[in-house]
Amino acid sequence: xxxxxxxxxxxxxxxxxxxxxxxxxxxxxxxxxxxxxxxxxxxxxxxxxxxxxxxxxxxxxxxxxxxxxxxxxxxxxxxxxxxxxxxxxxxxxxxxxxxxxxxxxxxxxxxxxxxxxxxxxxxxxxxxxxxxxxxxxxxxxxxxxxxxxxxxxxxxxxxxxxxxxxxxxxxxxxxxxxxxxxxxxxxxxxxxxxxxxxxxxxxxxxxxxxxxxxxxxxxxxxxxxxxxxxxxxxxxxxxxxxxxxxxxxxxxxxxxxxxxxxxxxxxxxxxxx
Numbered sequence: 195x196x197x198x199x200x201x202x203x204x205x206x207x208x209x210x211x212x213x214x215x216x217x218x219x220x221x222x223x224x225x226x227x228x229x230x231x232x233x234x235x236x237x238x239x240x241x242x243x244x245x246x247x248x249x250x251x252x253x254x255x256x257x258x259x260x261x262x263x264x265x266x267x268x269x270x271x272x273x274x275x276x277x278x279x280x281x282x283x284x285x286x287x288x289x290x291x292x293x294x295x296x297x298x299x300x301x302x303x304x305x306x307x308x309x310x311x312x313x314x315x316x317x318x319x320x321x322x323x324x325x326x327x328x329x330x331x332x333x334x335x336x337x338x339x340x341x342x343x344x345x346x347x348x349x350x351x352x353x354x355x356x357x358x359x360x361x362x363x364x365x366x367x368x369x370x371x372x373x374x375x376x377x378x379x380x381x382x383x384x385x386x387x388x389x390x391x392x393x394x395x396x397x398x399x400x401x402x403x404x405x406x407x408x409x410x411x412x413x414x415x416x417x418x419x420x421x422x423x424x425x426x427x428x429x430x431x432x433x434x435x436x437x438x439x440x441x442x443x444x445x446x447x448x449x450x451x452x453x454x455x456x457x458x459x460x461x462x463x464x465x466x467x
Contacts, residue, residue, distance in 0.1 A: 204346075205263020206233040207256050207278060209244055212294055212369075213269025215321035219350035221248045223323050234259040260285035265342070267314075268293045272462055276302060283307035290339045296365040297462025300332040300358055310334045312343055315364045316351070317372050325351030326371070328364040362463065366455030374451050379404050 203226055206213050213233070221228050228249035234256045235241050241252040253259065260266060260282040270278055272295040279286070286309045293303065293313045303311045312335045316327040327347040331340055340355070347353045356364055379400045386396030411421060426432045439445070 200262060200264040202232040202251065202259075202263040203230040204232075204265050204267065205259035206231070206235075206267045206269050207259050207282070208269035208271075209233040209235040209240060209252075210237075210269060210271075212316070212318060212320075213267060214240065214244065215318040216267070216269070216294070216316060216325075216350065217244065217248055217250060219320040219323050219325065220346070221250070222321075223349040225346065225349040232259055232263055256282060257285060260289075264289070265346075266291045268295060270295070272297045276306060279303055279306045283309075290335070290342070292343055296369060297362070297459050297465070299463050300330070304332060304334065310336065310339055312339060313358065313361055314343060314347060315361055315369050316347065317368050319372060320350045323350045326368040327351055327353045328356045328361065328368065329353060330356055330358040330361050362456050362459035363452075365459045366452045370455040371452070374448060375404065378448075 204220070206217060209217060217231060217233060220226060220231065229251070231248075232251040232253065233241075233244055234253050235244070236254060238254075241254065244250055245252045256278060266286065266289055268275055268278070268291060275293060275295045275298045283306055286307045288308065288310070290310045290312070291303075291307075293300075293311065294316065295313075296315065298313075300311050300313060303309070311332040313330045313332075314327055315330075316325045319325050320327075325347065327350075329340065329343050329347065344353050344355075379397075382400035382403065383393075383396040386400060387393055391399070407421070411418065414421070416424075422436075426436065
């Protein structure tokens with residue numbers, strides 16, 4: 195595909211919170227020049243922000259992205275993915291299209307357009323190049339397509355490959371997971387405030403504690419149980435806190451949250467099928 199038909203390497207159809215985070219992360223990672231990225235977004239304020247802060251090209255027209263970009267990311271809400279693809283199908287023939295949407299199956303998209311579809315479920319920490327992303331191949335996607343997608347998402351975080359049947363669990367764990375973690379940070383900070391810390395200090399310490407603990411879990415390769423044992427002293431403060439967490443079934447609540455989000459993702463897929 196020559197530069198006249200595809201002057202942009204990457205094109206985003208929809209540039210809201212998730213897609214916008216991916217764009218910001220890619221610009222930050224310097225994998226592509228901002229001049230190689232175009233995004234279609236109906237919200238004028240969002241377009242202006244992306245243009246001014248990320249330096250990418252913007253448009254209000256989805257067709258312009260479909261026509262002018264080599265690799266297309268679909269970042270619109272799940273409920274409108276299929277209708278958007280129907281409108282753009284003639285412009286997407288034999289292109290690589292990566293859906294960022296939860297609950298919309300590749301088979302449903304492949305029925306609409308003669309396109310090499312894949313799905314990539316990622317999360318908003320993409321904006322700071324700390325995303326957790328899972329990629330599922332479609333029946334038409336090539337090895338080159340997958341390697342390209344892995345290169346793109348590896349620039350903004352960690353990437354794993356999964357089968358599409360596992361993608362709803364990824365949506366729940368990685369996609370919805372940051373919200374669950376933010377609630378944990380909020381709760382830890384509130385505990386600090388109730389114990390006498392100023393609000394700002396409590397939030398700073400809570401957020402950094404979660405960040406540091408996560409980084410240690412990643413870099414050490416130790417299991418969560420091993421890491422817990424590194425902190426706990428029998429009869430000490432950590433043991434007292436963990437006992438209350440067990441009593442309040444904190445772990446069970448988080449497990450249930452992921453299961454509920456997974457269930458909803460599967461329901462959304464059935465609604466779109």
